[in-house]
Amino acid sequence: MSKSGNDADLKEGLPESPQNYDGGYTKPKEKGTLFTLEELTSRTNTSAAIVAAVSEANGWVYGKKVSQKEFEGAIKNFLNAPAGGANASRY
Numbered sequence: 001m002s003k004s005g006n007d008a009d010l011k012e013g014l015p016e017s018p019q020n021y022d023g024g025y026t027k028p029k030e031k032g033t034l035f036t037l038e039e040l041t042s043r044t045n046t047s048a049a050i051v052a053a054v055s056e057a058n059g060w061v062y063g064k065k066v067s068q069k070e071f072e073g074a075i076k077n078f079l080n081a082p083a084g085g086a087n088a089s090r091y
Contacts, residue, residue, distance in 0.1 A: 037051060037065075
C-alpha cells in the first residue's frame with residue numbers, strides 16, 4: 001500500500017475496467033506473426049498426434065513459436081513424406 005493510502009495509487013498500472021482488459025493478448029496484425037505450437041494446433045484444428053510427430057521431426061519443443069506459414073508447411077511436408085522417412089529406400 002502506498003504511503004498516501006490513496007486508492008488511485010493502488011490502481012496504477014491496472015486496466016481502467018475489466019471490460020477493457022484483453023488479458024495482455026493483442027490480435028496479430030502483421031504477416032509472419034509468431035504463435036506457439038499450442039495456439040496453432042487449436043487455430044488450425046490439427047490433431048495433437050500430428051503436431052507431436054511434426055515437432056519431434058523438426059526438433060520443436062513445447063512453447064516454441066513459429067509462423068502459421070512455417071507450421072502449415074511443416075505439417076504438409078510431414079504428411080507427404082515417405083513412411084520410412086526422407087532417407088527410406090524405394091523398392
